[in-house]
Amino acid sequence: MSVETAAETKVISYDAAQGAALAEEMRRDPTVFLMGQDVAMGGFFGGGRGLVEEFGLERVRNTGITEAFMVGAAAGAAMTGMRPVVQLGFADFSLIAGDEIFQKLGKWRHMHGGQFELPATIIMPIGPSGGAGPEHSGSMEMLPMHFPGLKAVVPSNPADAKGLLKAAIRDPNPVLYYPSKQLNFKRGPVPADPDLLVPLGKAAIARPGTTISVISYGCMVPRVLEAAETLAAESIDLEVIDLRTLVPLDREAILASVRKTGRAMIVHEAPRTAGPGAEIAALIQEHCFYALEAPVARLGAVDAPIPASRFLEDLCFPSVTDVVELARQLARA
Amino acid sequence: MSVETAAETKVISYDAAQGAALAEEMRRDPTVFLMGQDVAMGGFFGGGRGLVEEFGLERVRNTGITEAFMVGAAAGAAMTGMRPVVQLGFADFSLIAGDEIFQKLGKWRHMHGGQFELPATIIMPIGPSGGAGPEHSGSMEMLPMHFPGLKAVVPSNPADAKGLLKAAIRDPNPVLYYPSKQLNFKRGPVPADPDLLVPLGKAAIARPGTTISVISYGCMVPRVLEAAETLAAESIDLEVIDLRTLVPLDREAILASVRKTGRAMIVHEAPRTAGPGAEIAALIQEHCFYALEAPVARLGAVDAPIPASRFLEDLCFPSVTDVVELARQLARA
Amino acid sequence: MTTSERAELAVTLFTTMARARALEDALAVHIRDHGFAGYWHPGKGQEAAAAGASAALRTDDYLFYQGRGATWPLAKGMGLAPIIGDLLGRSTGSTGGKGAGVPHWADPALGIMGEGASLGSVYHIAAGAALSAKLRGTDQVALADFGDGTSARGTFHETLLQASAWRLPLVYFCENNGISVSTRFEDVSPTKTIAERAAAYGVPGEVVDGHDALAVYDAVGNAVERARAGQGPSLIEATVTRVGGHWEGDAQQYRPADFLASYRDPLDVLRSRVDGAVADRILEEARDEVAAALRDAEAAPYPDPSVILKDVFA
Amino acid sequence: MTTSERAELAVTLFTTMARARALEDALAVHIRDHGFAGYWHPGKGQEAAAAGASAALRTDDYLFYQGRGATWPLAKGMGLAPIIGDLLGRSTGSTGGKGAGVPHWADPALGIMGEGASLGSVYHIAAGAALSAKLRGTDQVALADFGDGTSARGTFHETLLQASAWRLPLVYFCENNGISVSTRFEDVSPTKTIAERAAAYGVPGEVVDGHDALAVYDAVGNAVERARAGQGPSLIEATVTRVGGHWEGDAQQYRPADFLASYRDPLDVLRSRVDGAVADRILEEARDEVAAALRDAEAAPYPDPSVILKDVFA
Numbered sequence A, B: 001m002s003v004e005t006a007a008e009t010k011v012i013s014y015d016a017a018q019g020a021a022l023a024e025e026m027r028r029d030p031t032v033f034l035m036g037q038d039v040a041m042g043g044f045f046g047g048g049r050g051l052v053e054e055f056g057l058e059r060v061r062n063t064g065i066t067e068a069f070m071v072g073a074a075a076g077a078a079m080t081g082m083r084p085v086v087q088l089g090f091a092d093f094s095l096i097a098g099d100e101i102f103q104k105l106g107k108w109r110h111m112h113g114g115q116f117e118l119p120a121t122i123i124m125p126i127g128p129s130g131g132a133g134p135e136h137s138g139s140m141e142m143l144p145m146h147f148p149g150l151k152a153v154v155p156s157n158p159a160d161a162k163g164l165l166k167a168a169i170r171d172p173n174p175v176l177y178y179p180s181k182q183l184n185f186k187r188g189p190v191p192a193d194p195d196l197l198v199p200l201g202k203a204a205i206a207r208p209g210t211t212i213s214v215i216s217y218g219c220m221v222p223r224v225l226e227a228a229e230t231l232a233a234e235s236i237d238l239e240v241i242d243l244r245t246l247v248p249l250d251r252e253a254i255l256a257s258v259r260k261t262g263r264a265m266i267v268h269e270a271p272r273t274a275g276p277g278a279e280i281a282a283l284i285q286e287h288c289f290y291a292l293e294a295p296v297a298r299l300g301a302v303d304a305p306i307p308a309s310r311f312l313e314d315l316c317f318p319s320v321t322d323v324v325e326l327a328r329q330l331a332r333a
Numbered sequence C, D: 001m002t003t004s005e006r007a008e009l010a011v012t013l014f015t016t017m018a019r020a021r022a023l024e025d026a027l028a029v030h031i032r033d034h035g036f037a038g039y040w041h042p043g044k045g046q047e048a049a050a051a052g053a054s055a056a057l058r059t060d061d062y063l064f065y066q067g068r069g070a071t072w073p074l075a076k077g078m079g080l081a082p083i084i085g086d087l088l089g090r091s092t093g094s095t096g097g098k099g100a101g102v103p104h105w106a107d108p109a110l111g112i113m114g115e116g117a118s119l120g121s122v123y124h125i126a127a128g129a130a131l132s133a134k135l136r137g138t139d140q141v142a143l144a145d146f147g148d149g150t151s152a153r154g155t156f157h158e159t160l161l162q163a164s165a166w167r168l169p170l171v172y173f174c175e176n177n178g179i180s181v182s183t184r185f186e187d188v189s190p191t192k193t194i195a196e197r198a199a200a201y202g203v204p205g206e207v208v209d210g211h212d213a214l215a216v217y218d219a220v221g222n223a224v225e226r227a228r229a230g231q232g233p234s235l236i237e238a239t240v241t242r243v244g245g246h247w248e249g250d251a252q253q254y255r256p257a258d259f260l261a262s263y264r265d266p267l268d269v270l271r272s273r274v275d276g277a278v279a280d281r282i283l284e285e286a287r288d289e290v291a292a293a294l295r296d297a298e299a300a301p302y303p304d305p306s307v308i309l310k311d312v313f314a
C-alpha cells in the first residue's frame, strides 16, 4: 500500500503532519528523541504541540541557543544507539552548525572505515515566511547535494511531510529534512496508518503530461500544478515531477520523463545560480542530449539576499505567472 | 600593461606569491592587516614569512583557534574603515565560520540598504595536500556561487596568485580567496610591479584551441594543459579557459569559446555533483544549445569524503589521464 | 557629573524611553488593525536598559544591538521617520525599506551599525569594530548587546576570550529578561548570572537593575571608560523584564505565573527623577510624534522592486 | 584501591606509555627514512596524560581523543597492528587504512569513538554520547580530550553550558602543553589556567601534573565517578609538555628557549613506582613489539581503491 492509495486519511496541516510523524516514531521506538529550541512548546512553527505531554522533557528536550551543540550532540547520540531528531528553527542555521552537519554527521561513518551508523534527522525549515528577513529565509538544500554523506528531503504536501519524516527517522543515515515554511499551514489528507512511509529516493509524478517535464520540489510543486491548470487550456501539458528527495536523487524518474517530453524545466525556491537546478540541468543534458528539443530551463529565487520586507520578499521567488510564462516560451522553442 | 606582458618578473612559488601580495598591499595601505592562526610564523603553508618582521604583531595578528571570531571580526573591522585579510588554515573551516561568511559578510551591505562597504579578504586553501584527511581537503568554492554577496577567486599559478590577491584586497567587497594547496610549491614567473593587478571577473585563455573548450581553474589548469599536449598529437586541440574568478563568473569568455568549438568540458577539484561545473554546464546549454555538438561533460572529485591516506587521496581527483580520456570521447561524440 | 547635568540626563533618558514606549503602544494597535509587514519582537519593559546603555556611548562609538523593541536606534539618535519607515517597509526607512519586519536599522554616521539576526553573530562583529578603532588609533568603543538566551552561543566565548587577550575597547551588554522565547534562563544556565562568567575571561562582570536607566547608564559608563582607557572589555548584565510575548501575537501559553514578579515599569522608576509636569509633557509629545510619524510612514511609498538586486555588491 | 592494585596499575600505565614511546621513536625513524603516508603530530612527552586518563575509563565508556601521538587508542585497548596499519594506510588499520595520516582510529567495541579533525568538534559529540548513556539509563561516561589551543573554540562553551545544565556524564580533559602550533597559551589566554573557567559553568575544575600518570588517573577517576553518579561534568586540565614539533618535520623556528623548562619525562616519573627490572623488560618488549608491528604493517596490503566509495552511506 502506498501513501497515494492509503485507506484511512485525516486532513491536517503540513506542520501538524510533521508533529504526527514525530509522535508515531517516538511511540514506536524508545531511542527516538527530539532536541531544539522551545520544542517543549511545540517548536517555532508549532508542529510539535502535544509531544512534551506525551513523552516528557527527557525526550522532548529544550536546548539553549546552541545550534552547533545540538547537531554535534545528535551525532554523538546517533553513534551510540539513539535516533536523535534535531529541530533547528531555520535552515539558515545550518551554516552555524556547518562543521557539525557536513564534516561530522556526513563523514564520521566513512572516515572511520564504516564502523558507525549515524541515524540522526535534522529538521531545518527553508524559504520565506512573511518577512523573516535575509538570515531566516534561506534555502540550503543544495549543500547536501555537493557535500557527501547526507540524505536530503523536501516534502511538498502534508502526506509527504509525514511519510518522509518517518522514513528519515528510520533511515540508518543522517537525513536533512527541509520543510518549506510557506507550506506550514497548508492542509491536506494524510494517511493515519503509522506504518506507512514515503521511501527516500523515489520521486512522484505529481501530474502526468506530455509537453514539458517540470522538475520541482517543496513549496514550488503546488505553484507548478496551478500553472499546469492554466497551461492545459493552451494545450501545454506539463508533466510535474515532485522530487521529494534530493539525495539520493531519483535520476531515473527525471530522465525517463525528459526522454518522453523532450523539454525540461526546473523550478525551486533556492537561489537560481548554482542551486539544485544547476545539477539537474547538467544531468539532463548529459543523459538526454539527443532527446532535448530545447535547452533545459531553470527558475529559482533571485541571486540576492531576501529583504525582510514582505512586500519585496514576495517578488524574490518564482510565481505561478513566472512558471506559466517560462513554460510557454519553452513549448514554443 | 597586463600580467602576461609584465616587464620585470621573478620566479617564486605560488605560496610566496601570496606573501608578496600581502606585503605589497600592507606597504601601500595602512588599513590592511592580517589575522589568523600562526600567521606570525608565516601561516600553515608558510607564504607569509617575513611579514611580522616588517609590519609587527599589531598588523600580523596571531589568533587562537577561533575561526568564527576571525571572520566576524573581519566583518566588523571592514565596515569601520579597515581592510582585514583573514587566513583560515583550510577552506573546510569556512563551514565553522559559515554564518559569518555567508550570512554576515555576504549580506551586511544589502540588508542594511547599501550603507556599508565590507572590503575583507578571506584566504581559504582548498583541496588535498598529501594526506590532510577528509576534514582538511575540501573544495568549498561552490558556496559563494550559490550564496550571494561574495566574490570568489581561485588562482592557477604564481602570477595570478599574486595579482588576484592584490585585486581582492583592493576590492570594496568581501572576497573569498581560495588558493589550491596542491600548487603551494609550484614556481613560476611573477611580475615585480606592485601596481599590477589581475582583475576580478576576467577569465584567461590559458591555451587557444579549436576542438573542445575546457573550462577549469586552480590546480586543474596545469593538468588540463598537460593533457592538451598529449591530445595535440592526436589533432585534438583543446582551448583551455582558466576562470580565475568564480564570482563574478566570466560568462562571455565561456560562451564565446563554446560557440566557437561546439564542445565543452569542465574540470575542477571540487566534488563533481552540484559543484561549480553543474552551474557552468547548465549555463552553457542554456546559451549555446544550438551550437553544441555533444553534451557538456564534467570532471570533478569523487562524491565521497577524501580519505586521509595519501595512497587513496590521489585517486579521488581528476588526473591528466582522466582529462585525456574524457576529451577523446568528447571529440568523437 | 553635576546635579544639573544629572537632571538633564534623566530628562534625555525619559524622552527616549517615552518615545520608545509610545512606539510600542502604537505598533501594537497598528499590528492588530492593519496586519504588519513582518515579525515584531516587542521591547516593552526593557526600555531603560537600551536607553541607559546607549546614553553612555558617544555618537562615534559603535552600537550593535539585538532587535527587541526600538529603543536602541532611538537612543543612539535615529529619528522616528527612518525607524518606522523600515518597520512598514517604506522607502523612508533607514535601509530604504529593505530591512523591514525583523528590523535592520542602521546609520553608520550615528554609530548604529545594524543587526545580525542569527543571534550571537554580533559579538565578533563588534569586537572587529573595536579592533578597528584600536588599529586606527581612535578612542572609539564598541558595544555588543545580547539577550540571556544568546549568551549560550559559542561566539560569546570565542570573542570575549580573544577580546580580553587583545584588550579591545569592547563592552558586552546583556539584557537578561530571564527568558528566550519560552525557555527560562534557569533551565539552561548552570550559573545564577551571566556576569559571574566574566571571570573566566579575566574581565569585570557586573549585574545592574535594568529597570533603572540611570543605574544602567552608570554601569555602562564605567565599562566604556575602562574600554576607552585601553583596559579592555567588560560585561554588564542588566536585569530586565519582557512584558509582552516573544513576538507580537505570541499566545504565551508557556508563560509562568511569576514572570512579572520583579517588574517595575522603567518609566515609573525614572519619573521620580524628573519634574512631574515635564514628564507629562514629554509623554504627550512622544505620543503625538509617534502618531504623526506612523501616519507619514503609512503615506510613504514602498521602494521600487529594483532595490532587491541593488547593493548585493559595492 | 589496595597498594598491590596500585602497583599493578603503575605497571599497566608504564606498559602503555612504553609502547606509545617506542611507537613515537620508531615512527620518527620511519618518517625520516621512508617518507610517510600523511601528517603526523608527535605526542612524545604527553604519554602520561592520555595513559592516566584512559585508565580511569571503563571499556564501555566513550573516548573522543584529539590526535596527538597514539597513546589514547593504545591505552583504551587497541592493538599495535590496527594503529600502525592506519598510520601506514594499510588494510590492517582500524579504519581499513582509510583514516591514515591524520589518524581516525576507532573501535566502538572498545569505546574508541574516533576523531574530529576540525578541532573542538568533539566536545558536543562526546556530550551527545553522554546524553545517549543518560537516556538509555546506562552509567557510561564520555570523555572529551582537547588541547589548550582548542579550548578557545566556541563549542567548548556551548557544550559545557548545556552539559552542566543537563548534568551529563561528561569529562572535559585538557592537555595543556602551553602551545598551539607556534602560538603560546599565554598570548591568547587572559586566564592562567583553563580549569579556572569551569566555575563559569558551575562545574569543578582542577589542574593536575600531566607528567605524572598516576596523578592524572586519580583526578580523572574522581571526575568519572562524579559523572557516573549523575552529578554532571567536570574539567580536568593536565599540564603537559610537547617535546617535539607540532608536526613531524616542523622546524620550530618559533620555539622559545624556555619551552622544556618544566618538562619531566613521564616515563621517568612513573618508573620510580615500578620495579626496575620489570620496567627494563617492559621497555624492551615494547620496542620489540613495535618493531614487529611496523614490519607487519609495511608488508600488509593497501586497501582496494573501491573503499573510497564505500561507506558513504550505511
Ligand SMILES: Cc1ncc(C[n+]2csc(CCOP(=O)(O)OP(=O)(O)O)c2C)c(N)n1
Binding pocket: A037, A065, A067, A089, A093, A096, C068, C117, C118, C119, C120, C146, C147, C148, C149, C150, C151, C177, C179, C180, C181, C242, C246
Ligand atoms: C542563532 C539563532 N538561533 C535561534 C534564533 C531564533 N530566536 C530568535 S529570538 C530568540 C530568543 C532570544 O532570546 P534572548 O537572547 O534571551 O533575547 P530576548 O528574545 O529575550 O530578547 C530565538 C531563539 C535566532 N534568531 N538565531
Ligand SMILES: Cc1ncc(C[n+]2csc(CCOP(=O)(O)OP(=O)(O)O)c2C)c(N)n1
Binding pocket: B037, B065, B067, B089, B093, B096, D068, D117, D118, D119, D120, D146, D147, D148, D149, D150, D151, D177, D179, D180, D181, D242, D246
Ligand atoms: C578548527 C580548527 N582550526 C585549526 C586547525 C589547525 N590545527 C591543527 S592542530 C592545531 C593546534 C592545536 O593546539 P592544541 O589544541 O593546543 O593541541 P596541541 O597541538 O598542542 O596538541 C591547529 C590550530 C584545526 N585542525 N581545526
Ligand SMILES: [Mg+2]
Binding pocket: C147, C148, C149, C175, C176, C177, C178, C179, C180, C181
Ligand atoms: Mg531573553
Ligand SMILES: [Mg+2]
Binding pocket: D147, D148, D149, D175, D176, D177, D178, D179, D180, D181
Ligand atoms: Mg597545545
